[in-house]
Amino acid sequence: xxxxxxxxxxxxxxxxxLTVLTFALWFADLMGVSKSWINGFFLxxxxxxYAAIGMFCRTTNAEEYYVAGRRVSAPxxxxxxxxxxxxAASFLGVTGLLLSDGFxxxxxxxxxxxxxxxxxxxxxxxGFLFAAKLNxxxxxxxxxxxxxxxxxxxxxxxxxxxxxLCSSIYLVAQIYGVGLVASMLSGLTFELGVFxxxxxxxxxxxxxxMRAVTxxxxxxxxxxxxxxxxxxxxxxxxxxxHPVIGIAAAQSLQQIESRAKVIEADPAEQxxxxxxxxxxxxxxxxxxxxxxxxxxxxQIIGRQISRxxxxxxxxxxxxxxxxxxxxxxxxVERLVQAWQVERDMLVQTMDRPVGFQAPDLxxxxxxxxxxxxxxxxxxxxxxxxxxxxxRSYTAAGPVEAQKSIAWALFxxxxxxxxxxxxxxxIKSFVLTELVGAHLDQLPEWADRLKLRxxxxxxxxxxxxxxxxxxxxxxxxxxxxxxxxxxxVRISPIFTGLIAAGALAAALSTADGLLLTISNAFAQDLxxxxxxxxxxxxxxxxxxxxLLMVVALLAAWxxxxxxxxxxxxxxxxxxxxxxxxxxxxxxxxYWPGMNRVGAIAAMVSGLGICFYYIVTNQSWVQMPLxxxxxxxxxxxxxxxxxxVFGVPVGLALGFIGSKLPAFKN
Amino acid sequence: xxxxxxxxxxxxxxxxxxxxxSPQLSxxxxxxxxxxxxVTVAALWGAWHWPDNTLMHFGLVTQVVPVVYLFLMWWGVxxxxxxxxxx
Numbered sequence: 190x191x192x193x194x195x196x197x198x199x200x201x202x203x204x205x206x207l208t209v210l211t212f213a214l215w216f217a218d219l220m221g222v223s224k225s226w227i228n229g230f231f232l233x234x235x236x237x238x239y240a241a242i243g244m245f246c247r248t249t250n251a252e253e254y255y256v257a258g259r260r261v262s263a264p265x266x267x268x269x270x271x272x273x274x275x276x277a278a279s280f281l282g283v284t285g286l287l288l289s290d291g292f293x294x295x296x297x298x299x300x301x302x303x304x305x306x307x308x309x310x311x312x313x314x315x316g317f318l319f320a321a322k323l324n325x326x327x328x329x330x331x332x333x334x335x336x337x338x339x340x341x342x343x344x345x346x347x348x349x350x351x352x353x354l355c356s357s358i359y360l361v362a363q364i365y366g367v368g369l370v371a372s373m374l375s376g377l378t379f380e381l382g383v384f385x386x387x388x389x390x391x392x393x394x395x396x397x398x399m400r401a402v403t404x405x406x407x408x409x410x411x412x413x414x415x416x417x418x419x420x421x422x423x424x425x426x427x428x429x430x431h432p433v434i435g436i437a438a439a440q441s442l443q444q445i446e447s448r449a450k451v452i453e454a455d456p457a458e459q460x461x462x463x464x465x466x467x468x469x470x471x472x473x474x475x476x477x478x479x480x481x482x483x484x485x486x487x488q489i490i491g492r493q494i495s496r497x498x499x500x501x502x503x504x505x506x507x508x509x510x511x512x513x514x515x516x517x518x519x520x521v522e523r524l525v526q527a528w529q530v531e532r533d534m535l536v537q538t539m540d541r542p543v544g545f546q547a548p549d550l551x552x553x554x555x556x557x558x559x560x561x562x563x564x565x566x567x568x569x570x571x572x573x574x575x576x577x578x579x580r581s582y583t584a585a586g587p588v589e590a591q592k593s594i595a596w597a598l599f600x601x602x603x604x605x606x607x608x609x610x611x612x613x614x615i616k617s618f619v620l621t622e623l624v625g626a627h628l629d630q631l632p633e634w635a636d637r638l639k640l641r642x643x644x645x646x647x648x649x650x651x652x653x654x655x656x657x658x659x660x661x662x663x664x665x666x667x668x669x670x671x672x673x674x675x676x677v678r679i680s681p682i683f684t685g686l687i688a689a690g691a692l693a694a695a696l697s698t699a700d701g702l703l704l705t706i707s708n709a710f711a712q713d714l715x716x717x718x719x720x721x722x723x724x725x726x727x728x729x730x731x732x733x734x735l736l737m738v739v740a741l742l743a744a745w746x747x748x749x750x751x752x753x754x755x756x757x758x759x760x761x762x763x764x765x766x767x768x769x770x771x772x773x774x775x776x777x778y779w780p781g782m783n784r785v786g787a788i789a790a791m792v793s794g795l796g797i798c799f800y801y802i803v804t805n806q807s808w809v810q811m812p813l814x815x816x817x818x819x820x821x822x823x824x825x826x827x828x829x830x831x832v833f834g835v836p837v838g839l840a841l842g843f844i845g846s847k848l849p850a851f852k853n
Numbered sequence: 854x855x856x857x858x859x860x861x862x863x864x865x866x867x868x869x870x871x872x873x874x875s876p877q878l879s880x881x882x883x884x885x886x887x888x889x890x891x892v893t894v895a896a897l898w899g900a901w902h903w904p905d906n907t908l909m910h911f912g913l914v915t916q917v918v919p920v921v922y923l924f925l926m927w928w929g930v931x932x933x934x935x936x937x938x939x940x
Contacts, residue, residue: 292910292914292915293901293904300900302896305918306893306896306897306914306919309919310893310922313885313889313926314886317878317885317926435916439911442907445907544907545910546904546905546910553898553902557898560897564897591930595926595930598922598923602920602923605919606916606920609915609916610916778878
């Protein structure tokens with residue numbers, strides 16, 4: 190590979206730009222400029238910067254638009270892959286996950302360790318098994334590769350729909366994340382935040398396709414890693430007086446463990462959990478007979494409202510009574526849904542360990558099996574995500590493709606080492622400063638987090654003793670990292686910095702996903718079936734139009750505020766694993782695999798995985814009068830659906846290829 | 854930005870068949886895959902076998918194992934590129 194100085198200059202420009210921006214805004218903060226202005230400036234400058242790179246790299250050349258000319262060297266392709274993969278959920282979510290679920294968890298659900306191992310180990314699978322071979326194939330999309338490997342339009346068509354399904358779920362979650370970060374930074378409404386960020390995404394991917402996205406992602410990877418490292422060093426320095434956050438976290442662990450033991454044994458904590466358990470039982474009774482329960486509850490609330498009005502109670506108290514779902518919701522279904530959400534939230538909170546594991550865990554419990562299954566799904570899913578696989582095509586050669594995976598893993602490991610250490614340090618602040626505080630004398634940071642437009646903390650005094658117990662606290666884990674500077678009391682400039690990193694993570698992933706979806710529509714569905722001989726320029730133009738349509742549709746879905754981003758992102762990994770891993774593995778390493786086997790592998794893998802995820806949703810279980818335990822197989826959580834989809838796909842791929850009637 | 858002469862690709866179906874025609878994994882990749890499975894299962898088994906050892910969970914599993922994965926990947930790529938059967 191020849192040395193291309195402008196590429197390194199681009200990386201340097203990203204780093205220098207971020208540093209200059211940070212120091213300028215730090216100075217502005219010292220001068221008393223309002224925080225919303227500072228954060229808004231971070232947002233606008235980031236988006237303009239990425240859009241400028243996108244415009245600079247605009248192209249209508251098909252090879253450039255679809256695969257960045259197939260000449261990106263390993264370090265840059267690795268940086269782009271890392272940014273492509275590092276979504277808002279994985280960049281921000283890992284810290285919150287480890288904080289909430291602990292390392293080994295509660296003994297029933299998967300622990301936070303599973304995410305760290307699955308999301309890093311998957312790159313080894315990708316690098317070892319697929320990267321070089323896909324690069325050699327010189328295809329443009331994964332469905333195209335599969336279609337040509339099996340000489341089948343049906344395989345390509347199925348693979349295209351599989352890629353669209355997995356990527357769409359992931360894309361909506363990313364755009365939702367972009368909207369939240371953008372609205373938090375700018376003070377705009379969530380919907381405006383979504384559309385502002387969407388403008389940035391479109392300017393990158395619409396004008397220059399993969400070429401523009403690649404170089405934008407290179408800069409975004411610098412922003413992601415630099416922002417996380419800067420935050421980690423600052424937190425470590427502030428808490429332990431040195432810059433090595435891993436050591437700072439290890440130093441805090443002993444204190445956390447002894448504090449957790451004290452909290453677990455506290456009678457007030459026990460009474461809080463008993464009050465929560467009573468409320469759960471109460472909600473289950475209501476859910477079992479919702480019509481009767483609603484009537485009784487409405488009568489009680491009606492009396493309370495009348496009394497409050499007669500006593501000239503403050504309007505806020507009356508509004509609080511009127512906000513009760515039994516009073517507010519006219520339909521029984523929505524009321525039951527609200528009760529189910531509250532019950533699930535309470536159960537989740539009660540299961541949450543005080544420290545990093547529940548007390549008295551013994552042996553290989555259900556949590557171990559869930560963790561093992563989740564690690565499998567995340568690893569195999571990482572190796573089979575279409576928008577990550579397509580990065581193998583942009584590398585300059587097979588060796589570069591493999592090396593780029595190692596580069597990507599290096600950057601991701603740096604971020605995760607910091608994220609897991611941050612989880613430990615935040616836990617120490619929560620256990621020492623928040624638990625045990627009087628409700629009217631909360632730490633300043635807790636008050637601020639409660640009152641924000643995007644509230645990152647809520648406290649419900651279940652045992653009514655006026656003191657915060659651990660079980661009273663609900664932290665909004667998906668975005669908690671954004672609050673680290675306030676919790677640790679370091680300069681607010683770090684909030685803008687980490688939000689810029691989160692924005693870069695969400696934008697880069699959204700760019701990659703958008704390209705994958707629009708290319709699947711244009712290249713694999715439209716041109717393959719309707720106009721196979723279309724000229725390259727027409728293909729590029731249609732891809733661009735479809736990209737815009739997909740982006741707008743995804744933004745519309747995101748503005749409907751899907752809940753539980755991490756759940757759906759994890760499901761996307763399981764879906765990708767079940768749909769693509771068996772067919773790619775057998776297709777690349779078993780010459781006997783034929784088109785019938787490929788179709789059987791994809792349909793069965795995706796079908797089983799999709800079935801398992803859907804049947805474990807409350808909106809499916811409720812009309813069918815099913816309980817969660819009725820639909821779980823071996824007690825495994827729905828996010829682990831890939832653990833069923835992948836083996837079934839492999840088995841049916843093998844059997845389908847062996848069928849005598851269809852053998853090639 | 855420097856424009857380079859676009860690479861003219863070979864016929865794709867031929868390249869696809871080249872990619873799929875060589876099903877062998879290099880020795881290092883095989884060991885890399887075995888290492889990946891062994892390290893992962895051992896890390897999870899260790900974490901659940903000593904559920905109260907938080908320092909081990911943090912230090913070994915969240916900090917050391919991802920670095921081991923990185924080492925495995927780097928080591929696997931290094932020679933698989935030399936032994937590559939797809940070039």
